[in-house]
Amino acid sequence: xxxxxxxxxxxxxxxxxxxxxxxxxxxxxxxxxxxxxxxxxxxxxxxxxxxxxxxxxxxxxxxxxxxxxxxxxxxxxxxxxxxxxxxxxxxxxxxxxxxxxxxxxxxxxxxxxxxxxxxxxxxxxxxxxxxxxxxxxxxxxxxxxxxxxxxxxxxxxxxxxxxxxxxxxxxxxxxxxxxxxxxxxxxxxxxxxxxxxxxxxxxxxxxxxxxxxxxxxxxxxxxxxxxxxxxxxxxxx
Numbered sequence: 001x002x003x004x005x006x007x008x009x010x011x012x013x014x015x016x017x018x019x020x021x022x023x024x025x026x027x028x029x030x031x032x033x034x035x036x037x038x039x040x041x042x043x044x045x046x047x048x049x050x051x052x053x054x055x056x057x058x059x060x061x062x063x064x065x066x067x068x069x070x071x072x073x074x075x076x077x078x079x080x081x082x083x084x085x086x087x088x089x090x091x092x093x094x095x096x097x098x099x100x101x102x103x104x105x106x107x108x109x110x111x112x113x114x115x116x117x118x119x120x121x122x123x124x125x126x127x128x129x130x131x132x133x134x135x136x137x138x139x140x141x142x143x144x145x146x147x148x149x150x151x152x153x154x155x156x157x158x159x160x161x162x163x164x165x166x167x168x169x170x171x172x173x174x175x176x177x178x179x180x181x182x183x184x185x186x187x188x189x190x191x192x193x194x195x196x197x198x199x200x201x202x203x204x205x206x207x208x209x210x211x212x213x214x215x216x217x218x219x220x221x222x223x224x225x226x227x228x229x230x231x232x233x234x235x236x237x
Contacts, residue, residue, distance in 0.1 A: 031075070031076045033073065033074060033089070034074075035071075035115055038116070039115040040068050042115070042117060042118065043068055044065050044068055046119075046121070047065060048061065049153060053160070054149070054158075057149070060123075060125070063095055063228055064110055066184055066185065067091065067093050069182065070179045070180075070182040070184070070190050071182060072091050072192070073091065073224040074090065074091050074115065075089060075224060077089065077218055077223070078219065079111060079216060079217070079218050080216070080217045080218075081215065081216035082215060083122065083150055083152065083216060084113050085113070086113055087113070088111050088120075089111065090109060090111040090112075090197070090218075091109075091224050091225060092109055092193075092195035092223050092224070092226070093107070093108040093225065093226055093228070094128075094170075094172060094193065094195070094225065095107075096229040096230065097230050098229055098230060098232065104128045105127075105128040105131060106126075106127055106134075107125075107126050107128055107170040107195075108123065108126075109122070109123070109124040109168070109170065109197055109199065111123075111216075119152065121149075121150070121151040122150050122151075122201075123150075124146060124147075124148040124168050124199055125146065125147050125148060126144055126146040126147070126168050126170065127144045127145065129143060129144050132172040133171045133172065134168070134169070135167075135168070136167070137166065138163040138166045138167070139164065139165050143167075146163075146166075146167075146168045147162075147163075148163045148168075148201065149162060150163070150213065159206075160206070161213035161214060162204060162205055163201040164204060164205050165201075166199065166201040166203070168198070168199040169197070169199070170196070171196040172193050172194075172195055172225070172227075173194040173196060173222065174193065175192070175193050176191075177191070177192050178190065178192070186234070187231040188228055188230055188231070189228070190228055191226070191229075192227070193225045193226070193227050194222050194224065194225060195223055195224075196220065197223050198219060198220030198221075199217070201215050201216045201217065202215055202217075
């Protein structure tokens with residue numbers, strides 16, 4: 001799966017928003033929290049808004065929503081970015097497609113700000129180089145090809161930037177059990193796994209071609225993660 005992004009808004013709006021949000025996230029000690037029901041609903045609603053503006057994001061948004069419903073913990077990360085003030089939280093997602101053995105596992109990272117009212121999002125997607133690790137670059141020069149998007153929401157407006165340079169690494173640490181009492185949709189199994197994650201997005205651009213968008217870097221840490229395995233008949237991929 002590859003994300004095709006579309007952008008609503010002008011370069012002028014982009015520059016105005018960047019000027020208003022040109023700060024780094026908090027460097028407070030990392031904490032892991034479990035979203036409350038209102039927070040989970042707010043995050044899911046924002047993902048639906050993003051998917052409405054970017055239809056190719058729809059299937060991945062559905063998978064992320066499953067992770068949220070499963071009760072995955074989200075970890076505060078020491079993210080350096082001018083996308084927003086932060087602090088930012090993140091979790092990892094691994095998708096395994098049992099009906100398509102030639103289509104290797106897909107690893108994703110979702111980072112977002114204020115859990116109660118998220119406005120800024122970073123999504124990174126990379127195909128695995130092995131069954132338990134994924135490494136890639138956004139310019140496609142080495143490793144598996146990585147893609148991603150940076151979103152900024154303001155009311156009904158959605159700004160979308162695409163990474164043009166940078167690297168990402170995700171390593172699974174092994175299963176840490178099932179998803180407890182959570183029952184995923186038919187055709188999907190859910191498991192928990194800690195994932196070692198790091199990334200650096202050093203340049204981005206609007207889909208219209210305007211460069212100079214926000215950047216983001218995360219030196220790396222072990223984060224909570226969810227593994228979803230999809231059967232051939234699963235309605236969600």
